[in-house]
Amino acid sequence: MERTISSEERIRRAEEIYSRRRVANGVRVSGNSVNRVEKNKVSLFKKMILQLAICAMIYIIFYLIKHGNYIFSEEVINKTKEFLSYDINFGSLQNQFSLFIDSNKEKWWGENTTQEENSSQTNSIEANTVNELLENKVDETNTVGGIGGAATNEIIDEDTSEKKEEKKKSQSELDIEYIKENYSFILPVTGTVTSRYGTREETEVVSANHAGIDIGADTGTPIYAAMDGTVTVSSSEGEYGKHIDIENGEVLTRYAHCSKLLVKEGEKVKQGDKIAEVGSTGNSTGPHLHFEIRRENRTVNPEKIIKF
Numbered sequence: 041m042e043r044t045i046s047s048e049e050r051i052r053r054a055e056e057i058y059s060r061r062r063v064a065n066g067v068r069v070s071g072n073s074v075n076r077v078e079k080n081k082v083s084l085f086k087k088m089i090l091q092l093a094i095c096a097m098i099y100i101i102f103y104l105i106k107h108g109n110y111i112f113s114e115e116v117i118n119k120t121k122e123f124l125s126y127d128i129n130f131g132s133l134q135n136q137f138s139l140f141i142d143s144n145k146e147k148w149w150g151e152n153t154t155q156e157e158n159s160s161q162t163n164s165i166e167a168n169t170v171n172e173l174l175e176n177k178v179d180e181t182n183t184v185g186g187i188g189g190a191a192t193n194e195i196i197d198e199d200t201s202e203k204k205e206e207k208k209k210s211q212s213e214l215d216i217e218y219i220k221e222n223y224s225f226i227l228p229v230t231g232t233v234t235s236r237y238g239t240r241e242e243t244e245v246v247s248a249n250h251a252g253i254d255i256g257a258d259t260g261t262p263i264y265a266a267m268d269g270t271v272t273v274s275s276s277e278g279e280y281g282k283h284i285d286i287e288n289g290e291v292l293t294r295y296a297h298c299s300k301l302l303v304k305e306g307e308k309v310k311q312g313d314k315i316a317e318v319g320s321t322g323n324s325t326g327p328h329l330h331f332e333i334r335r336e337n338r339t340v341n342p343e344k345i346i347k348f
Contacts, residue, residue, distance in 0.1 A: 087141055215335040216344045223291055225346045226311055228266045229318060229329045231257030233348050237341040246325070251339045252294065252332035253348065259299050259327040261318040265309045266293050266331070266346070274305045280330065281322025284315055292337075296330035297321050 045053075209217075235246075235254035242248035269288035276282040280296035286309060299319025309315060320327045333342050342348070 087138075090141065211338065212340055215338055215340050219291055219333065219335060219340065219345055223267055223288065224311065225266045225333075226264065227346060227348065228293075228295060228331050229255050229257055229261060229263050231255040231261065231318075231329070234328055237339075237343060246323075252296075252330050253342045254328045254330055255348065256326070256328045257318045259317070259319055262314050263295055263298065263316040263318060263329055265311055265313045265315050266333075267291070268311050269293070269309060271303050271305050271307045271309060271315075274301050274303060276301070276321065279323045281324060282316070282319060283322070283330075286315070290335050292332075292334040294330070294332035294334070296332075297324045297328060299327075 232255065233253060234256040235250055237250055237253050239248060240246065240250050265286055267286070267288055269286040269291075271284060272287045272292070273283065273285035280294070282298040282301050283294060283296035284298070284301060284303060286293050286295075295316055297319055298316040298321065300317040301315075302317070303309060303313075303315045318327050318329050324330075331342055333340050333345055
């Protein structure tokens with residue numbers, strides 16, 4: 041006949057069984073705990089001994105290399121001294137060495153990692169994976185950005201890089217690009233280049249900073265309008281002698297030291313129209329055409345616009 045056991049009786053019996061297991065020739069601990077503690081102690085002890093032994097071996101090797109001239113060549117010693125002079129992150133080396141020991145201790149000592157170690161490694165791997173995913177998420181947010189996945193940051197970066205590239209260019213380069221993109225030019229005269237744009241040796245007649253290009257030709261050689269525009273200046277006064285300015289929007293072309301002017305102020309001319317003849321008026325050393333190109337009164341090198 042089966043006897044009913046109360047809950048209090050069950051608790052009492054369980055306590056007795058627990059006490060019998062715990063008290064047997066002193067305090068008794070479960071077999072799993074003993075094995076795990078002993079294995080951990082042995083593992084830590086072996087790891088410590090191995091690390092000390094390796095450090096000692098490394099120190100002895102370097103000591104022998106440094107002081108044992110009779111064993112190693114002078115080149116090896118010099119290389120070792122050079123290596124020892126470097127700054128070494130020993131903390132990083134220790135971490136790498138510990139990881140190496142942990143990954144190879146089963147192969148070396150034939151031990152199986154405990155469940156606790158496996159759990160710790162698993163948690164560490166999972167934590168690293170979560171961190172990597174979070175970092176990737178942040179990177180994706182920074183790259184793509186915006187609500188709905190619009191690549192706002194990427195567009196801003198492109199705009200910023202274009203602005204930076206523009207800022208790197210000089211004003212002269214920007215002027216040259218603008219003129220070439222928006223205007224058409226032809227050679228104003230046939231001849232030989234005698235003085236180029238830029239700095240040159242100064243004399244009583246020749247200026248130090250040449251604002252245009254000089255094209256040598258015989259007196260009376262025809263000069264043609266290099267571009268379309270309106271004649272804003274047709275004058276014989278000043279250092280330029282007889283000269284003409286033709287404007288078109290932001291760009292001006294100047295033709296100086298002429299012997300004869302064939303157009304008047306206010307006239308509209310087409311590219312290729314004959315406007316003057318070569319001469320040597322004003323501050324001039326001989327018959328030639330002084331030709332300038334300007335944008336908003338800033339001079340540019342004509343050779344960057346026209347092939348002479």
